Amino acid sequence: MATSANPLNAFHFFGIRHHGPGCARSLLHALEQLQPDCLLVEGPPEGEALLARLADADLRPPVALLVYRQEQPAQAAFYPFAEFSPEWQALQWAVQRQVLTRLIDLPQTHAMALEAEQQQACQEADDAEPDAEATDPQPDATQPPAPEPDADTAPTASDIPADPLDWLAQAAGYADGERWWNRLVEERGDSEALFASIAEAMSAVRSELPEDWRGASRTRHEHLREAWMRQCLREAAKAGHQRVAVVCGAWHVPALQAAITAKSDAALLKGLPKVKVQATWTPWTYRNLSMASGYGAGVASPGWYAHLWQCSQTATETTASAVPATTLRTAGWLARVARLLRERDLDCSSAHIIEATRLAEGLAALRGQPSAGLEELNEAIQTVICMGETAPLQLIEQELTVGDVLGSVPPDVPQVPLQRDIEQQQKTLRLKPEAAARVLALDLRKELDLQRSHFLHRLRLLGIGWGTPAHDAQRNRGTFRESWSLQWEPELAVRIIEASIHGATVAQAATTRLRQNLTPEAPLPAIAQAIDDALLANLPALVQSLMHTLAERAATTGDVGQLLCALPPLAQVYRYGSVRQTDTALLASVIDSLVLRAAIGLPVACMALDAEAATDMHTQVLAAHEALRLRDSGTASEPTAAVPDEAAAEAATRQAWQAALRSLAQGDAAAALLRGMACRLLLDAHLLDGAQVATQLARNLSLGVPPLDAAAWLDGFLNQQALVLLHDEAIWGAVDAWLSQLGEAQFVQILPLVRRSFSAFSQHERQSLGEKVRRTHVQPPDSGAATAAVALTTPDPQTDASPWDEDRAALALPLLGRLLGLEPSAVEASARSEP
Known part of the structure; x- marks a missing residue:
């Protein structure tokens, strides 16, 4: 136990390591012997009003004092406590014995204001840096270089380890300061002389370090903190306390014992800026107490x-x-x-x-x-x-x-209304926050699971990432299944406070946040995605409003790309409409309107495109075509038959889209990739017969077509699927004839493109194509291109089938004979009769 030089001998300093069980044990024993009449603990003064909650049984560590800025909740500070934290045990001891307790760290009302000023200064410096570089004079080449540092001088900042305790650890034969402190303090038995030894060690380390080894900014902040603590000590002495226990980080003990005048500290603290802050208790986890989380005072285990x-x-x-x-x-x-x-x-x-x-x-x-x-x-x-x-x-x-331990706080601690609503819904929906990650599988046909899905999607829209959608092939089969990965993090308390500016309830805040994210200049895909998000979050009023907005914007836009990109999210909304009990009549009309406008402008939009633009349009058209298919399948799956007007609108939409694809496939203005894609889509929809497809193949794979255009057309036509080649002999023959008639130079030119198309096939499809090539009799032309064509389907030599081995085949005959009930002599005679 270390005492100060105070004449009254009132102050007793206990330098501890935050979250150290050995320090906590020794501290409790020291407090029992000292029986102080005042306890001063390093912590935010804004949290003093919350110390009365320490006696509440519902306040179970790990917890943290959360102090946040009222105008900008994202600027927040956490002061965590675990059951084994010395400060927590000291505060519990004082509350049980009704000992006056004060928190003496620099108030966050000043600390956050200083942090904001520093960030603003750094931003201004970054903005002015280009001008400074342009105006800075060049260094004088005649100026002598700076002298080399003397080896006997004090260590520089680069020579100092990140943890100065590493010096003491190395002197004691330990690899790092963490192991040294853990072995000598936290894992040892109780000792009366522990705190005096800690104070002596910290004094030795601080005396060897340069003043600004942590940098000017951090050094100033540390001086402000220690000056404020010394002022709090003086106030306690002035109040007449005889036995004052000071519990602080071991690093600060020498500074608090230093003979520094009150006038100097007052001058240092004069004129500090202020901001408005609020404090509350929030749950914490062991994982966030660890060093791996980035917590500066964290522990390894x-x-x-x-x-x-x-x-x-x-x-x-x-x-x-x-x-x-x-x-x-x-x-x-x-x-x-x-x-x-x-x-x-x-x-x-x-x-x-x-x-x-x-x-x-x-x-x-x-x-x-x-x-x-x-x-x-x-x-x-x-x-x-x-x-x-x-x-x-x-x-x-x-x-x-x-460990995955999550603390808890009483339900009546100071909270924003949004946090109360979240906690109430967690209880209603039986979704208990847990520190460990787990997967929650939902069946949307059940009312409880549907409400859980709405709640989690609303939190996602607010940026409160308690749950993230999980991709589980076993659990997500069907439109009525949904999986979430849940893990509660303490930082979510700040996200909740930030989101509280949007509303007092989760539904209200999610609606407001989604509206604010959509500016008047938002493109159609963004509005369509917002409709999808609003549906998943069960915000029906917002869904209706956004669909009207989308319909109005779609009626005035001529950007085919935006129209196409808006269709996939709307198709998802339409697909899940019946499952999520949503009226999709208006949505169907919006989709039909978008498809009609996109179909009208599609042929023109596909003209004069380079390779990159054609690839982008190819992706957009395929996604829109799939969306239209989902829209049709969604109508077919409705429990009630569509009214005649809706059926007519659907038929008109489908016909317009098919007409646009036919115009692409049979025209010459669009890129070859898009023409091939349109031909394939029409073939899959049974809108082109074999003769028409053969005509398009002959036209686009003829000798008069540039080889690169022919390869691009084939890429679009194959559409990453080999079934059409495997099962349609006419198409197979046309592709075979095209490859066979290519000259060697032409074949070498298009080979990379065709190989890229074939590489999208599955391994089984490539093997099947290779087998078909071997079974097909091909007349080798002079160019030898057909021989090289075989290599397209067999990129891996290991896939080549081995020749027929008669000896190996004969080994199976005895067993086969037994299975078929044949006599052994008959089997042997059959084997001898084989050529």
């Missing part, structure tokens, strides 16, 4: 630290037990490992646990440690249980060493 804390509490409660606390810690951890592995159907017997316990304790003894730590336990697990494999250790790391 929060799950292991929780186990250390729980074992120390168990040992304290059962002091009469003959089992040492260290053995309880080791055996308890390995028992949890065994339970986890068995749940995953991995082998882990009692003998494994016994031998792993012995090995871990033996390793600790060899290394001069009083008990086995996490490093020894992992080595024992890998050696004994995992048989040297490292894969199970990754599972243990994820599930136990880090």
